[in-house]
Ligand SMILES: Nc1nc2c(ncn2[C@@H]2O[C@H](COP(=O)(O)OP(=O)(O)OP(=O)(O)O)[C@@H](O)[C@H]2O)c(=O)[nH]1
């Protein structure tokens with residue numbers, strides 16, 4: 001699965017990425033040194049989406065039920081972590097450096113969301129043997 | 131005829147146009163127009179093309195002065211000038227406006243934008259407007275550069291004073307021994323004296339009138355003048371609202387939660403760089419973004435069409451100029 005991630009990173013211009021389901025990493029290309037960012041951002045993104053959903057829930061009374069926020073960013077210094085919410089409690093988190101094109105990364109990853117979901121579903125249907 | 135060139139760069143309002151006009155022999159090419167987007171402590175005119183001036187350095191040598199437009203939306207001009215017009219310049223002078231909220235960040239920014247250019251040329255930092263804001267002071271700047279491992283002269287100047295600007299130029303061309311600086315200084319000072327009492331019908335007078343200071347508006351008013359921003363809230367250090375475009379803005383609570391979360395991350399992982407921005411997006415929803423500084427944060431609600439970069443540029447600019455922050459911190 002990390003092969004798919006590598007390919008997506010190449011197209012999106014991101015440094016590394018990970019697929020995380022129910023806080024369990026399914027696949028990751030974060031190196032050992034970078035994993036602190038994955039761990040921290042995973043917790044942060046979970047809370048960020050929680051806050052977002054809560055804010056949306058308070059709005060529902062006055063608005064049509066709108067779509068949820070499915071993309072969140074966290075910028076730490078010059079480092080940016082981008083997170084997409086997929087189906088089934090799955091998050092796709094990627095990290096992008098200072099001089100990379102964020103807009104391109106957003107577009108490429110958004111375009112790949114369906115494929116990522118499929119990959120995750122296929123993987124959870126046939127869990128890899130250990 | 132020997133000719134020298136120097137290039138002035140720096141944030142909008144740092145005094146590039148002023149500095150070049152102050153010492154130029156010729157009428158400066160005027161590409162300044164009224165500022166149409168957000169203005170806070172900012173002035174009303176900005177350079178949209180480039181600045182150009184010329185100063186005779188004696189019988190057979192001349193100095194060409196080039197200035198970039200400060201605003202990032204004219205960045206294509208920077209590339210053009212660096213690669214073409216000012217490619218053979220012998221020095222780059224970076225003007226830093228000491229009244230900006232985070233002047234050191236400007237140093238970082240221009241260092242990274244012009245790095246390739248700087249390494250091959252003389253590099254000088256000139257701090258302007260320190261009469262309006264005394265800190266950071268010279269020692270603060272020196273320490274900052276030392277920490278970054280950068281060797282560059284730092285001069286505190288008033289860009290409106292010809293003697294100050296000339297000092298800069300002398301420093302930029304210090305390897306040139308055959309220039310009679312005393313003569314140049316005398317000439318420049320005489321011109322300045324003449325210009326001090328301008329004829330009300332002269333172009334100088336028109337220019338002085340045009341660049342007078344303007345009334346302040348709040349960071350929120352400025353934000354709401356930007357196309358694509360539909361809501362804005364300015365929070366203080368304690369995450370209380372300083373000002374908002376709308377008291378009952380639905381995302382106000384979300385802004386606060388996100389700002390608090392950022393602070394929590396910082397205290398949990400102090401070894402990492404601080405959180406500068408958190409944002410939320412969806413294809414057909416307004417984006418919610420919070421931009422954080424040590425002493426303030428800004429929440430913005432923006433149309434989905436606005437790119438992340440556009441939002442960030444606006445926010446960083448607004449935070450640099452916001453006038454409700456205590457200016458105690460140094461970066
Ligand atoms: N008080 C004070 N004012 C200054 C000083 N230096 C420049 N100014 C004023 O600050 C303003 C600077 O404006 P400009 O010279 O147009 O700035 P610029 O760098 O060309 O700006 P852009 O063209 O927008 O990039 C002018 O009103 C100057 O009179 C200074 O040292 N002290």
Ligand SMILES: [Mg+2]
Nearest residue numbers: 146147176177
């Ligand atoms: Mg100018």
